[in-house]
Amino acid sequence: MLEARLGEAAEFKKVIDAIKDLVQDCNFDCNDSGVALQAMDNSHVALVAMLLKAESFEPFRCDRNIALGVNLTSLTKVLRAAQNDDILTLKAEDAPDVLNLVFESKANDRISEYDLKLMDIDQEHLGIPDTEYAATVTMSSAEFKRITTDLIAMSESVTIDVSKDGVKFSAQGDIGNGSINLRQHTDLEKSTNSVEIELSEPVALTFSLKYLVNFCKASALSTRVKICLSNEVPLLVEFGLSGTSYLRFYLAPKIGDEE
Secondary structure: EEEEOOOOOOHHHHHHHHHHHOEEEEEEEEEEEEEEEEEEOOOOEEEEEEEHHHOOOEEEEEOOHHHHEHHHHHHHHOOOOOOOOEEEEEEOOOOOOOEEEEEEOOOOOOEEEEEEEOOOOOOOOOOOOOOOOOOEEEHHHHHHHHHHHHHHHOOOOEEEEEEOOEEEEEEEEEOEEEEEEEOOEEOOOOOOOOOOEEEEOOEEEEEEEEHHHHHHHHOOOOOEEEEEEOOOOOEEEEEEEOOEEEEEEEEEOOOOOOO
C-alpha cells in the first residue's frame, strides 16, 4: 500500500494548481523512491514532470509500484478543503480504485477525510534524455513571471537570447516590439534577485508565451527558476521543491515562421 504524509499541504496544493490548466488527467506513479508525474498537454507541445522524493514525506511507505490515475480538476476541488498548514496524508491500496486524502488541522482536532475516485489512464511514459544544455539561466521566479506577463501584451511569442552579455527576452507583435535585457549579476543583499548564467555557446530560440505564462503559475513554489536552452531540443523550466524534489516544464521551440 501507499502512505505518504506531508507536514504541510501548501506545496502539494501549489503543484497541482500550477499544472491543472496544462494537463487534465494524469497518473501519479508511486514507488519506493517517491511520487512522480509525467504528462503532455493536449497539443503535445509542452510536457510537465514532477518528482516528490520520499524524503519530502514523513513517513513514506510504498510497498509496490502503483499508478494512480487522477483527474486534476477533481483533485483541486478536494484540496480546497485543506488549509495550507494542514498535515496532508495520501493513502492508497495496492490495487486501488480510490485515493484517500486526510487533512489534519494543527490548530485544533479537526480531521477531514476524502476518497477521490481513480481513473484508468493509459499513459505512455516518455523517456526524457539527460541533456547537456548550452545555456542555463538561474533567476528570480517572480522576475521571470513579470517578464512573460509583460511581453504577452506585445506578442504571442518570445525569443530568448543568451550570450556572454546576458539574457535578452524580446517580442515582436502587431502593436510593436519589446525587449528586456538582464545582465549576469550577484545581489548580495537579496540573493533571490541574482542572475546566474552558465554558457558553453550562445543560444537564441523562440517559444510560445502562452505556455511560459502558464509555467509561471509555479513561481509560488520557489523564489528561483532555472531556464535551460540548447538548439533543437525543448526548453526546460525548473522550479525546485522541498529537498531535491522538483517541478519541470519542457516546451518545444517554434521553428521558422511557425505561429
